[in-house]
Amino acid sequence: MKIEARDLGWRNIVRGVSCEIRPGETFGLIGPNGSGKSTLLKLLAGLMPRAAGEVRLDDVPLGQLTRRQVAQRIAMVEQFADTGEALSVRDAVELGRTPWLSPLSPFGPEDTRIVDEALAAVDMTGMTKRPWSTLSGGERQRIHIARALAQQPRALILDEPTNHLDIHHQLALLGLVAALPVTVVMALHDLNQAMMCDRLGVMSEGRMVACGAPSDVLTPDTLGRIFRVRAMPMTDPEDGSTLFRFLPMEEPR
Amino acid sequence: MTRRAALVALTLPVLPRVGLGAVLLALAVLAGVIVGETALPLRLVGDVLAVKLWGAERALDPIDAGILWSYRLPRTLVAAACGAGLALSGVVLQALVRNALADPYLLGVSAGAGAGAVSVALLGIGGGAIGLSAGAFGGATAAFVLVALLARAAGGGPAQLVLAGIAGSQLFNALTSFLIAKSANAEQARGLMFWLLGNLSGVRWPDVTMALPVVGAGFLVCLAHVRPLDAFSFGSGAAAALGIAVRRVQLVLIAAVTLMTATLVSLVGSIGFVGLVIPHAVRLLVGPRHARLVPASALAGAIFLIAADIASRVLIPGQVVPIGVVTALVGAPGFALILIRNRRRA
Ligand SMILES: Nc1ncnc2c1ncn2[C@@H]1O[C@H](COP(=O)(O)OP(=O)(O)O)[C@@H](O)[C@H]1O
Ligand SMILES: [Mg+2]
Numbered sequence: 396m397k398i399e400a401r402d403l404g405w406r407n408i409v410r411g412v413s414c415e416i417r418p419g420e421t422f423g424l425i426g427p428n429g430s431g432k433s434t435l436l437k438l439l440a441g442l443m444p445r446a447a448g449e450v451r452l453d454d455v456p457l458g459q460l461t462r463r464q465v466a467q468r469i470a471m472v473e474q475f476a477d478t479g480e481a482l483s484v485r486d487a488v489e490l491g492r493t494p495w496l497s498p499l500s501p502f503g504p505e506d507t508r509i510v511d512e513a514l515a516a517v518d519m520t521g522m523t524k525r526p527w528s529t530l531s532g533g534e535r536q537r538i539h540i541a542r543a544l545a546q547q548p549r550a551l552i553l554d555e556p557t558n559h560l561d562i563h564h565q566l567a568l569l570g571l572v573a574a575l576p577v578t579v580v581m582a583l584h585d586l587n588q589a590m591m592c593d594r595l596g597v598m599s600e601g602r603m604v605a606c607g608a609p610s611d612v613l614t615p616d617t618l619g620r621i622f623r624v625r626a627m628p629m630t631d632p633e634d635g636s637t638l639f640r641f642l643p644m645e646e647p648r
Numbered sequence: 649m650t651r652r653a654a655l656v657a658l659t660l661p662v663l664p665r666v667g668l669g670a671v672l673l674a675l676a677v678l679a680g681v682i683v684g685e686t687a688l689p690l691r692l693v694g695d696v697l698a699v700k701l702w703g704a705e706r707a708l709d710p711i712d713a714g715i716l717w718s719y720r721l722p723r724t725l726v727a728a729a730c731g732a733g734l735a736l737s738g739v740v741l742q743a744l745v746r747n748a749l750a751d752p753y754l755l756g757v758s759a760g761a762g763a764g765a766v767s768v769a770l771l772g773i774g775g776g777a778i779g780l781s782a783g784a785f786g787g788a789t790a791a792f793v794l795v796a797l798l799a800r801a802a803g804g805g806p807a808q809l810v811l812a813g814i815a816g817s818q819l820f821n822a823l824t825s826f827l828i829a830k831s832a833n834a835e836q837a838r839g840l841m842f843w844l845l846g847n848l849s850g851v852r853w854p855d856v857t858m859a860l861p862v863v864g865a866g867f868l869v870c871l872a873h874v875r876p877l878d879a880f881s882f883g884s885g886a887a888a889a890l891g892i893a894v895r896r897v898q899l900v901l902i903a904a905v906t907l908m909t910a911t912l913v914s915l916v917g918s919i920g921f922v923g924l925v926i927p928h929a930v931r932l933l934v935g936p937r938h939a940r941l942v943p944a945s946a947l948a949g950a951i952f953l954i955a956a957d958i959a960s961r962v963l964i965p966g967q968v969v970p971i972g973v974v975t976a977l978v979g980a981p982g983f984a985l986i987l988i989r990n991r992r993r994a
Contacts, residue, residue, distance in 0.1 A: 442888050466891025473889070476882040479748060480936040486878075493879050494891035498872070546890070 396453050396468060396549035396578050398439060404447035409434050410601040412448075416550075416580055421573050423589045423609075424582045426598030427622060432582040433474055435598065436552050439580060440471040452550070466494035470543035474554040477535070478527055485523040487538050488513055491545030513544040516571060518564070532559035540568065553581035557588065586613060586622075587638055597621060610637065619644065669947045673728065680724030680954040681716060684961050688716055723851045726915060727957040727971070728950035729859035730848075731922055733908040735930075735949025736863075736870050738923030739941055740901050743877045747806045748986060751923030752788075752909040755809070756816025758920070760791020761913035762844055763820040763827070769840070770831040781858065784914035788906045791816050846919035846972025848957055855915045866908040867946055873901055874938035881936070919972045921979020922949055928986050 398416040403409060409431045416422045424432045437443045439450055441457045450457040452468055460468075470491070478487075491513065492506045514520050517537040522530075530538065536559050543551055551572065557565040569591055572579045583589045595612045597605040599621050605612045618626035618639070625642040682688045696713050698704035734752065741750035752758045764787020765780045799812035824844065828837050843850070870877075876897045879887040888894045912919075926949045927941065934940040956974040963969050 437885075440889060442885060461891075462888060462893045463891035466889060469889075471889040473885060476886050478881045478883075479746065480881045481931065482881055482936055486935075486937060487881075490879060490881065490890060493875055496875060 397451075398550060398578060398580065399451040399454075400435075400439060400448065401451070402448035403435065403438050403450065405434055405438055405443050405445075408601050409438060412438075412601075412603045414596055414603055414606055416578060417593075419576060419578055420593040421579045421591075422581070423592035423595045424580065424598060425584075425586060425589050425595055430598040431601040432598050433554050435603075436471070436554050436580065436582060437473075440469050440552050441465050442471065463494050466546065466548075468548055469550045469552060470546035470548035471552045472536075472539045472543050472554060472556060474558070476539060480527070482527045483523065484514070484519060484525050484527070484530070484538055485510065487527060488541045488545050491542040494546060509547065510545050513541040516544055517541045518567065533561060533564060536560055537564065537568075540571075548577060550578040550580065551575065553579065555582050555584060557583065557585065586618070586626075586641075589613070590637065613639070666943075669943065673947060673950060676951040676954045677721075677724050677728060680727065680958055681720045683958050684715075684720060685965070686712070686715065688712055688720070692716060718852065722853050722856045723848050723957065724954055725856045726851045726859045727848055727953045729856075729863040730912045730916055730919065731926070731949035731951070731953025731956075732946040733859075733863040733866055733912050733949075734919060734922040734953075735926040735945040736866055736942065737905040737909055738927045739938070739945045740870060740877065740905050741923070742927060743880050743938065744898055744901060745809060746880065746883060747809055748928070749806070749810050749924070751921075751927075752905065753918065753920040753923060754817070755813040756791045756795045756820060757788045757906060757909050758913050758918040759817040759820035759824070760794075761785070761788035761910045762918050763787045763824045764790070764910070765914045766824045766827050766840060766844075770827055770836070780914040781911050784910035785907060787820065788910040788913070791820050792902065792906055794819075842970065843917045845970035846917040846975070847968075847970050848916050848960070849968050851916065858911060859915055862911040863908055866904045867942075869900065869904040870938075870942045870946075873897060874942055877901075877938040877942070917970075917972065919953070919975055921975045921983060922953060925979045925982035925986070926952055928989075929982065 397418050400412055400414050403412040412435055424435065426432050434443065438446050441450060441460075441462075452460070452465075457465060488510050489502070489506070492502060492509065496502055496506070511520070514523060517540050519534070519537055519541060522534070527535070527538075536556065540553070540556060543553070553572070556568055556572075560568060565585075565588070569588060572581070573591065581592075583592075589595055590609045590613065592609060594607060595605075595609050596603050597612055597617065604621065605617060613626075615626045615628065618624055618641075623644055625644055627640045627642065629638045629640060630636070631638055678690075678693065681693055682690060692708070692712055693716065695706045695708055696716050699706050699708060699713075700717055737757075738751040741752065741755065742748060744750075761784035764783040764785065766783075767787070768779050768783030795809075795812045795816040798815060799809040802808040802812060828840050832840060876887065876892045879890045879892045884894050884898075887897075927945050930941060930945045930948050934944045953971070953975070956971050956978070960969045960971045960974045963974070
């Protein structure tokens with residue numbers, strides 16, 4: 396699904412962001428803390444009240460869709476979503492079917508199959524009965540991803556999805572979303588992981604200050620200006636890909 | 649699947665449970681009707697029902713039959729409606745505000761309803777059962793809005809909500825006391841205070857025709873929203889992301905809760921702890937999913953309040969203990985258990 400943002404704004408936290416996210420691509424959003432990444436993701440999912448500007452999903456203005464229709468197209472995993480309910484892992488993933496169910500099309504065998512697949516995709520098949528409160532942060536994050544997958548969306552919006560994950564599951568998750576046939580928009584903190592995206596948008600103080608292929612966007616100059624670090628690009632002799640090593644900025648005298 | 653097939657697929661698996669629920673409820677009502685200061689024989693129940701409902705000819709003891717038909721049965725039915733309505737209100741509020749301690753009593757909704765009903769009773773606006781209910785609805789809505797605004801102004805956390813609820817309850821209870829002190833004569837005052845503690849002794853058939861339809865409608869509204877209620881588990885933002893029209897659902901459900909609470913308070917006064925303790929106890933039995941929690945809580949609430957009403961009649965021979973006192977005696981320890989369980993989870 397194509398997602399277009401035109402002049403998106405929310406208070407002065409996101410200001411005049413326009414971008415076009417192409418069908419099937421994995422789009423990474425990077426930027427320092429508080430630069431408006433989470434807010435922009437929620438704007439793209441239509442979850443912020445009184446937003447300025449417009450979002451179009453495959454050329455349809457988001458405002459013309461009902462909440463339910465949006466949820467059939469976009470699944471969102473927010474940064475901090477927790478529950479005090481004694482839900483089981485399976486309960487939590489089954490919630491993902493909500494936008495597809497109605498009193499006359501209740502949860503059926505097909506939904507069970509979709510939920511099973513989603514659980515398998517995040518490597519949680521063996522833990523379906525575990526109560527939410529007993530899960531680690533990383534396990535909870537994987538369940539959120541599974542819930543989003545069970546929603547069978549055409550676009551997946553993920554806010555720092557690799558947080559809390561051990562390195563194996565970080566790589567597994569990034570591999571999984573890159574292989575999905577759907578459009579993925581995700582905020583990332585690890586700039587080396589951001590290199591794996593098809594394209595990157597860089598947020599700074601509510602504006603999208605750069606947008607393009609990782610190698611074009613992640614230049615030592617941008618990294619110095621936006622992230623206030625000295626970035627040393629290095630080449631992996633194995634496959635020739637670029638890695639960054641980060642050093643503190645030298646203090647101006 | 650055709651609509652018809654879908655409907656069958658939907659109802660067939662739950663039929664045994666619905667049947668079991670109906671049987672349990674019928675047994676509880678039966679107990680509520682025959683147990684009391686004068687125990688009535690089981691046979692009489694069948695006879696009275698046959699006469700009243702089918703116009704059969706039976707020789708009946710007029711006094712016993714009168715007690716059964718005019719006092720015990722309406723009272724038991726209202727107790728059932730009340731218990732179900734309060735438990736449902738607790739389930740819905742706990743899900744919507746994501747707070748284990750939410751219930752109409754703690755959030756000040758009952759106190760608001762009480763103040764509204766007392767204003768109508770004493771200031772003579774409107775009058776009659778409908779007037780009382782309307783006053784209670786106004787008071788309950790005012791209390792809910794006030795508590796919600798205060799909680800939000802205080803930062804919107806779970807502790808703030810409970811504290812705002814306490815402030816709201818105190819305010820509206822004080823308002824009620826003030827109105828009673830200012831406008832009621834001694835006899836009215838005694839009656840009102842007794843009613844406010846929760847009291848079913850004045851219940852007659854007209855009360856049944858108010859309570860049952862309102863709680864029945866409230867139950868259907870809750871049942872129609874079991875999925876949205878589930879979707880609120882991770883907060884209103886997550887519910888919106890799952891396609892729930894959050895504002896509309898909140899409005900409909902809170903209106904249903906306020907209407908149920910207001911009607912029940914105007915009929916029987918304010919009865920605490922049912923909305924708080926029953927949903928938690930039922931969660932332990934059937935889990936947190938609302939497709940089961942909603943009907944099971946309604947059933948458990950109904951049975952619990954019938955039992956509490958029986959206890960209120962037989963606990964002290966020759967005297968009626970206000971039912972609110974009975975529910976508090978059972979509910980306060982239950983509440984303590986919830987607090988302890990929540991601490992362990994946090
Ligand atoms: N609902 C809100 N109301 C007011 N300020 C907010 C709200 N949400 C976020 N902010 C502020 O907006 C800024 C950007 O937040 P956010 O989008 O979460 O940034 P990021 O995800 O890039 O760290 C932060 O300074 C944050 O405090
Ligand atoms: Mg963020």
